[in-house]
Amino acid sequence: MAFEDAAVPDPRRGSGSASLVPAQVSGAALRATAEPVIRTEDLTRVYKMGEVEVRALDGVSLSVEPGEFVAVMGSSGSGKSTFMNIVGCLDRPTAGRYFLDGVDVSGLDRDQRAEIRNGKIGFVFQSFNLLSRTTALENVELPLIYAADGHVTKDREERARRCLATVGLEGREKHLPSQLSGGQQQRVAIARALINDPALMLADEPTGNLDTKTSEEVMTVFQRLNDEGKTVVLITHEHDIAEYAKRVVVFRDGRIVEDRASSQRRAAAVNGRAGK
Ligand code: ADP
Numbered sequence: 001m002a003f004e005d006a007a008v009p010d011p012r013r014g015s016g017s018a019s020l021v022p023a024q025v026s027g028a029a030l031r032a033t034a035e036p037v038i039r040t041e042d043l044t045r046v047y048k049m050g051e052v053e054v055r056a057l058d059g060v061s062l063s064v065e066p067g068e069f070v071a072v073m074g075s076s077g078s079g080k081s082t083f084m085n086i087v088g089c090l091d092r093p094t095a096g097r098y099f100l101d102g103v104d105v106s107g108l109d110r111d112q113r114a115e116i117r118n119g120k121i122g123f124v125f126q127s128f129n130l131l132s133r134t135t136a137l138e139n140v141e142l143p144l145i146y147a148a149d150g151h152v153t154k155d156r157e158e159r160a161r162r163c164l165a166t167v168g169l170e171g172r173e174k175h176l177p178s179q180l181s182g183g184q185q186q187r188v189a190i191a192r193a194l195i196n197d198p199a200l201m202l203a204d205e206p207t208g209n210l211d212t213k214t215s216e217e218v219m220t221v222f223q224r225l226n227d228e229g230k231t232v233v234l235i236t237h238e239h240d241i242a243e244y245a246k247r248v249v250v251f252r253d254g255r256i257v258e259d260r261a262s263s264q265r266r267a268a269a270v271n272g273r274a275g276k
């Protein structure tokens with residue numbers, strides 16, 4: 001599976017094909033060295049259900065650079081979750097390649113994917129997936145407990161506290177999920193996703209269970225994290241929510257049919273609700 005590096009006359013001898021990106025593709029290409037956080041090439045995923053084959057992804061090529069905030073849109077069944085599962089290293093493509101933070105992960109087995117996933121990706125889901133009898137602080141600490149790579153309890157707790165503060169939940173450390181609003185619960189989930197300082201925040205319909213005002217509260221948090229440099233990819237079927245992102249990618253029938261800058265970017269983090 002090695003690259004044909006000999007064919008690339010790059011004196012710096014980089015880690016692959018970064019220098020082959022045509023300069024006209026995007027402004028990002030000019031930022032010479034940084035690898036895209038996500039780069040897929042002709043990604044295909046076919047589900048086989050007995051005799052029936054569903055081509056859920058049909059040749060998806062997409063790059064996401066560090067610091068981008070991308071909304072993935074499309075109607076139900078268009079392939080958004082399938083794409084998210086592969087990008088999140090939860091699933092493997094049937095064909096095509098996927099580079100995460102410069103590493104070809106398309107061929108990795110289950111254990112290798114789990115390892116890279118835990119280190120590089122923070123997930124946020126529609127249903128917050130918090131443990132109900134567990135405090136906000138402990139919920140945020142959980143990924144570190146599972147990682148069990150020698151984090152001292154005190155250090156773990158300190159990091160979890162900082163992540164909760166980042167999402168505006170200072171003072172709620174001892175609350176159980178049932179003692180928090182939906183928006184606050186989702187913010188705990190975002191704090192949990194931040195605990196390993198991931199290269200990529202990946203959210204699948206994070207506002208799907210929330211009302212409009214609470215959705216705005218949660219999108220404010222994502223926007224602020226992005227302003228601070230986090231790369232965010234968020235799946236939604238709501239246009240209002242997509243407009244918080246900087247870039248909108250639209251799926252239809254397993255293909256990208258649109259890829260554009262956000263048209264009227266909503267700046268919740270900067271302006272709050274002023275003027276609305
Ligand atoms: P979206 O998230 O945009 O609603 P999905 O990625 O969930 O779309 O689904 C894309 C297509 O793949 C749909 O036709 C769906 O029925 C099918 N599909 C998704 N997951 C599976 C699966 N595990 N087995 C079989 N078909 C699936």
Ligand code: MG
Pocket residue numbers: 080081082
């Ligand atoms: Mg879905």
